[in-house]
Amino acid sequence: MAQTAEVTTPADPAPGPGRDPKAGRADHSLLRTILKKTPPYALIAPALIFLAVILLWPIAQMVWNSLHGYTIRHLSPAGPDPEWNDFEHYIRLLSDPGFWSILRNTVLVCVLMVGITMVLGTLVGILLHKLPQWFSTVVAVGMMLAWATPAMSASLVFRWLFLPGRGLVNHVLESLPDWLVGSGWTDYNWFLEPLSLFSVLITVIVWQSFPFVAVSVLAGLKSIPNELYEAARMDGAGGWRSFWNITLPMLRPLFSLILVLQIIWDLRVFTQLYVLANSFQNKDVYLLSYYIYQQGFNASPPNYGMGSAIAVVMTVMILIVTAYYLRIMIRQGETR
Template identity: 50%
Template sequence: MTTTTSRQAHASDGGRKAGGSKRGLRPANPRSALNPRYLPYGLLLPAMIVIGGLLLYPLVQMIQMSFQKVGLREIRGYPAESVGVGNYQKIVESDLFWAALRNTVIFALIAVTLTLVIGTLVGLLLNKLGKKMSTLVVIGSMLAWATPAISSAIIFRWLFDDRNGVANWVLNLLPDFLSQALFGRSDWSGFVWFLEPAPLYTVLILCVVWQSFPFIAVSVLAGLKSISSALYEAARVDGATAWRIFWKITFPLLRPVFSVLLVLSIIWDFKVFTQLHTLAGGVATRDAFNLSLYSYAEAFSAPPKMGIGSAIAVVLTLILLAVTFVYVRQMVRQEELR
């Protein structure tokens, strides 16, 4: 009887403890917790504030300055005079603007094409190589991509130096008839590459492509790794050539990758500045201006005309936004068709 009573007392005491512990746990207030629907926006808010401060604010300032006359007087603190669309009228009426726009478009067309073609070929090669050799080539290529723009420009300026450059020495080793047929000259001793637009942009294209193709190659390699090898095996069984396999299997499956790489390459090559400024030795060669160097020259050369420089930068930004919009819209349509 005593044992039974003690067991009942122990059970009722345990029940009170259990009940007390359950009463001690307060349920969470659903109203005080952040709605899961808005949680991603809350996490992105700090980054958006930083991006807005670093990118959007300078962009707004640039657009505002493009409608104003901003020179030394305004830099010292005097209020800027509004000129409306006067800055845009001046650059449209300038022959130098159209020459810079032509140089920008032609350079971007050649550089983007060579970058995508060479990067794609290297990516296909990396996919065929063994693991060790592929890793070695990727590391070597990425070192070129990671090289700062000003460092690569200095290297190419040394390579194409008129007195001690390696390029002139190698070209002089070619037979005279071959050099004359290919380049229109047989003697390269003392040839200056950085005074005329054509040879200057030749060096610039080599510099930019050398530094840009590794990113394309690695991106293409990553895309190739996602394609099933069974598709290639079936195509080879059917007797398809390597060219046909690329256009019928690889390219359609990697079309989104190529679209992104194309847009990024256009943006990068349209706004090339550091390499051109370093190779040209400043802003003395006005015939070789692109839009970025033209904007810099107008904004910071004496006397500074930052309003006109801002207007040129706005035009360049609008061109890049238009190109980006066209390709993003095309990608969205392709996704909808799928």
């Protein structure tokens, strides 16, 4: 009679004397749970470490610099170590009337840039949605070329347009009737006074920013069923009521995201202002972005600690805007 050999696997050893079989099963269950949960975290660990090094370390270094007296003499290996000065930079900054004036200008200019960009981009996006497909595509590609133009190139072009004596804008304004725009525009310098300089700056930023908003809105409009607008027209709703009751609610997450991005981008405007002003003899035309550069690199001597303190203030402003956006998204249940 043939006998069958019983094969035992090493993975499941027979419980010996004094060993609880339930404990062995519990150990295997715990091991399987760990193996199931470990791979996802192990896969994203390198990315998390990379982001921590790229993002968190510069922020920590910025905060550290803002709490020390850190100038150019501390950069030399043979120089002294930066002195801990507690919150002296922040106290000096918050007690300086010039800082509050610069902060006010930054907020006002940012609100104007973001508001005009959002309104113009939304209107252009709606217009593109109503155009024929081929024509809408051509116009969208043309607009995106403006959005893709480097900030330095766009700023130089607009500076040439508004140059006193040779700028095209000055000559066009001078050729118009005096009763309409006045006279003396040929030699008018747009880059000395805050109102005129900020007007040109807002023009540059809006020109480069609204194509992104328009194309984003166009993509969002294509996702809204046309039956909703047909039902609204049958109920007698006009264009404004359809936008308010259909378009805006359907695209609210998109509008919220674009709004936050525009605020963050426009708060950090530096290149355009630097190129347009060419030289900053008038402190009234400073924005926070340039104030950081002026204190940290262009002062005599450069004060990296004060520049870092201003950068911390700007970072806190951006984080507040981002936190407010996330709060709205969580309330609306749109993060799930």
